[in-house]
Amino acid sequence: MFCQQCEETARGLGCTAGGVCGKSNDTACYQDAVNFILSGLAYRKIHQPAGAKVPADTAKQDKAVVEILFATLTNVNFDKERFKEYLKTLIAYRDAYPIISGEPEGCAWTPKSEEEIVHLEGGIGLLAIEDDNERSLFSLLLFGLKGMCAYYSHAEVLGKTDPDIMAFIYKGLASRFEVYTIAERTELVLECGTVGAKVLALLDEANKHYGTTEITKVPCGVKDKPGILVTGHDLRDLEMLLEQTKGTGVDVYTHGEMLIAHAHPAFKQYDNLIANYGTSWANQKDEFPKFNGPVLFTTNCLVPPPEESRGRIFTTGSVGFDGAVHIPEKADGSKDFSEIIALAKRCKAPIDLKLSEVTTGAGHDAVLALAPKILKLIEEKKIRRFVVMAGCDGRHKERRYYTEFAQALPKDVIILTAGCAKYRYNRLNLGEIDGVPRVLDAGQCNDSYSLVVIATELAKALKIPVNELPLSFNIAWYEQKAILVFLTLLALGIRDIMIGPHLPACLSPDVLNTLVERFGVQPNTTVEADLKTLHLV
Ligand code: FS2
Ligand code: SF4
Incomplete structure (x- = not known):
């Protein structure tokens, strides 16, 4: 291989x-x-x-x-x-x-x-x-x-x-x-x-289809009923599971990239959708055993579970793991989750990880509703700059960089984020600038699109090109969706993107050169140096 x-x-x-x-x-x-x-x-x-x-x-x-x-x-x-x-x-x-x-x-x-x-x-x-x-x-x-x-x-x-x-x-x-x-x-x-x-x-x-996201504080505690943990990105699977668990005595919790569901009006209607459990995919080996109940993977990121917990892992869609039960799609597009629900009923309630609530739902509609206020704060120099820190989390210790980078940002800088990278800094209590949260989380990695819409609209309002906005990019990547988002940013004309923790291994010296010369792409280095490079201090 x-x-x-x-x-x-x-x-x-x-x-x-x-x-x-x-x-x-x-x-x-x-x-x-x-x-x-x-x-x-x-x-x-x-x-x-x-x-x-x-x-x-x-x-x-x-x-x-x-x-x-x-x-x-x-x-x-x-x-x-x-x-x-x-x-x-x-x-x-x-x-x-x-x-x-x-x-x-x-x-x-x-x-x-x-x-x-x-x-x-x-x-x-x-x-x-x-x-x-x-x-x-x-x-x-x-x-x-x-x-x-x-x-x-x-x-x-x-x-x-x-x-x-x-x-x-x-x-x-x-x-x-x-x-x-x-x-x-x-x-x-x-x-x-x-x-x-x-x-x-x-x-x-x-x-x-689920309504426009609203900036929402999401609880991260637990209740005393057994639960099913849903991870991945597929909101339709979550919806079907919520429908099928209604009145069964089984609660549903989101994990990782599913956090955004709590910010959609349609999902707010479900009283069996309790909270977000745990952090990013990278910590699932520690967090899933404490959940006690079954885990449904609707998409990535699946880390091969230890033998003893394989019976609690269910997959659907493109996801697969030998030994895990796979829930197929029926001809009419529906899925039957009864096997997961039956298992959940025999499980204990989740153990509380004692994590504080997190805020999400800052998609383009929610943020652009705040545009007049944001523009005023820019004018008053209360917001100096935005930094897009979207992307993925990962397991390597060096990703502490993203926590330290967020912590080191001056208080007049706002983080725009999407994807699971946010779990590195969304509980740092970075505060607000006149009521605008300093971490604006649009949602899943695909919601990086929202960040581009926000940037484009702010640039229009300020009558300047996007690349002249007080905006920097420090993206964390792990897998191939992040590659697509990165290529999308390049295609949209965004320059000087910083990317880390390492550059993609597939880049030949010549291809890397093209990215550097044509688009100003740069690898991240140290927090101190990068804050300067990105005009954040
Ligand atoms: Fe995070 Fe994993 Fe979203 Fe990536 S949950 S690294 O595949 O898709 O982001
Ligand atoms: Fe897995 Fe990444 Fe190695 Fe490919 S490069 S085998 S996806 S760890």
Whole structure:
């Protein structure tokens, strides 16, 4: 195996003998196989000559492509058996298209045995792309596409789709087998960011199904009934679970990226939605055992649980873990969570982690409602600057940097955040500036879109370009959704983004150079130095 898609990749270079995330060699190789076949399917779909006999309705195929690419994102699916099924599904879809004369050999690859998949030694993985820059750019693109599929799938379950986004997913996947110059591949990566903005906007629109978020203080304690903990990003799953637990004596708690649900009016109606439990995914090994009840993973980030707690782990959607019960989607889109509810009834109530409440819900509508006040505070020099600290949390100790950075910010600086990175500083009591909280949390990592809308609207009101706003970016990344958000920011013209704790391992020196020279991208260093670089002191 060779995988370098996340920030915690081994030695900052790549995982080669099992993943730091817990992904096995075999699962990693199956994921490579799935990605390779996806490229073959996309190539065949795109290059059919006019009049070719092609599948008429590709709705199911599109849904499968999105689900499967999402399943290869970090901490989503560890279950080799699911990838075996995915492989069969994709080969069937690909082979429904006529072979294209002169197509690259890889388009027709059909593994004959498991041996062939797990011992192919680079034949289908990203290392098979020999040119460093080409591999770097295709890796960035593929990682961005994974993030895109994650967000697209959330929008899709809420009834929002966009054929242009699907077309780009196929275009990007097919590019693996196509001839591009390095300059063209660079543009394709940036196009991924442009389409990324569309996906984020689509999901933003889809989430309005639950009402516009309101700035909300979320309790983090517990009650005395047994509970189910819901983690991940899929609000539709949470909604279905809340409906099915009504009147059962089982409470529901959110975890990690699900925190934002409490800020949507539709979720405020549920008195069985009690609180947010724990912090980010990175602390689940400590926090989940104390919850006592079952945990439902609707998406990433899943950390392989110890043997003794596997019986309490349930997965759904793209998520998978061998030994965990998977709740499938029925033909009508519903899911039956009765097995989780039955288990919860036999469990003890959660142990109180004694965490203070946190504030969320500062999406673009909520913040822009405060725009006149914010603009006045800028004018009065009570707000000097904003710093976007969106992104991911992670397990490495060096992420203390983000806590220390937030603590060291002058009191007239406001943090705009989204994603699970916020758990590094959302309980620091950083206070308010004339009633405006100093940490404005828009919600999930996809709600970084809200931060861009806020910045764009403030810039418009001040009649200046976005890059001239008193605004700095210090982004924390971990997985491929953050790569998509990063590409989106670049595509939207945001410059001088600081990123950490480490740069993506897939960046070749030349690609990194392009990011530095063209966009002013910079790695973070020390709190002291970075505060100066970002004009925050
Ligand atoms: Fe956090 Fe993990 Fe949101 Fe990422 S819960 S690092 O995958 O998607 O952010
Ligand atoms: Fe390694 Fe990250 Fe890939 Fe897991 S997802 S195998 S930790 S690079």
